[in-house]
Amino acid sequence: MTKLYLASSSPRRKELLNQIGLDFKVKPSNIDENRFYQLPLERRPVELAKDKAYTLACELTDGLVIGADTTVIFGNKPLDKPRTETEAKEMLSTLSGNRHRVITGVAVVNVSDRITLTDRGITDVWFRKLKSFEIDGYVATGESMDKAGAYGIQGYGSLFVDKIHGCYYNVVGLPLSVLIKMLEAFGVQVLK
Ligand SMILES: Cc1cn([C@H]2C[C@H](O)[C@@H](COP(=O)(O)OP(=O)(O)OP(=O)(O)O)O2)c(=O)[nH]c1=O
Numbered sequence: 001m002t003k004l005y006l007a008s009s010s011p012r013r014k015e016l017l018n019q020i021g022l023d024f025k026v027k028p029s030n031i032d033e034n035r036f037y038q039l040p041l042e043r044r045p046v047e048l049a050k051d052k053a054y055t056l057a058c059e060l061t062d063g064l065v066i067g068a069d070t071t072v073i074f075g076n077k078p079l080d081k082p083r084t085e086t087e088a089k090e091m092l093s094t095l096s097g098n099r100h101r102v103i104t105g106v107a108v109v110n111v112s113d114r115i116t117l118t119d120r121g122i123t124d125v126w127f128r129k130l131k132s133f134e135i136d137g138y139v140a141t142g143e144s145m146d147k148a149g150a151y152g153i154q155g156y157g158s159l160f161v162d163k164i165h166g167c168y169y170n171v172v173g174l175p176l177s178v179l180i181k182m183l184e185a186f187g188v189q190v191l192k
Contacts, residue, residue: 002188003063007056012154012173013068020176020190029055029067041078045069045105046118053107053116060111064186067107070173072149074100079149088144089135095149095160097129102149102171108182117182121175123166125153130160 006017009028017024031051036044046069053067072079074094082088105120143157144150151157153164153171169176180190 002186004188005056005060005063005065007052007065007067008173010068010173012152016169016172016174016176017066020180022188022190024066027056027059029053031055041071041073041076042103044078045071045103046107046120047105049105049107049120050109050116050118053109054114057109057111057114063111064183064188065109065111066179066183067109068104068174070102070104070148070171072100072102074098081146081148082144082150085139085144088139088150091150092130092135092138092144092160093132095127095130095151096135097127099124099126100149101125102166104170104173104175106175106179106182108179108186110186117185119175119178119182121167121170121178123164123168123170125164125171126162127160128162134159 004024006024006026007029014026029052036048039047048069049067053065057065079091082091102123103120107118109116138156141156143152143155153161167175
């Protein structure tokens, strides 16, 4: 059976892979994300995903490595993980009453020959207009801090979302319908 590795520290990605019954090991890879900040925003998540997966693949002898990166884009600006609570509140004010885009890049690297597949999911998310006490209350829950765009659609952040167009799981951190096609290309099947 093919060994599977998830090159990510995101608990959400781990949960999503568990949800579809995959047997895998988690081995986060530490890459220098700063090197990618010059790239066009639509390309960045895929390149980051590839680097995360490839970096771990170089430490292994066999198996498949999955890497991913979620970027939240408002207009043509990225909203990365907030560094402070003030920054989180600013991001949420920006998203309030507006539409933004979530792109999750995914890469699967075959360790033995380094053959790599990449793809991405794109989801548009509409937030309702938020009151300032709601933004303060949300940031006080602590949910913002490790998440792109300063919110988690799977948590209290669900209260802000009017509608989405695209894959929900892509927003949480892994577009599962995209990933499964990539895994199948390497002979891994969930439903037989
Ligand atoms: C928009 C959004 C993001 N997120 C999370 C998913 C990702 O964990 C995080 C985006 O940061 P990433 O840099 O994609 O991932 P990470 O740093 O958590 O993990 P790693 O780099 O080791 O793979 O934001 C949610 O959980 N819910 C949401 O609704």
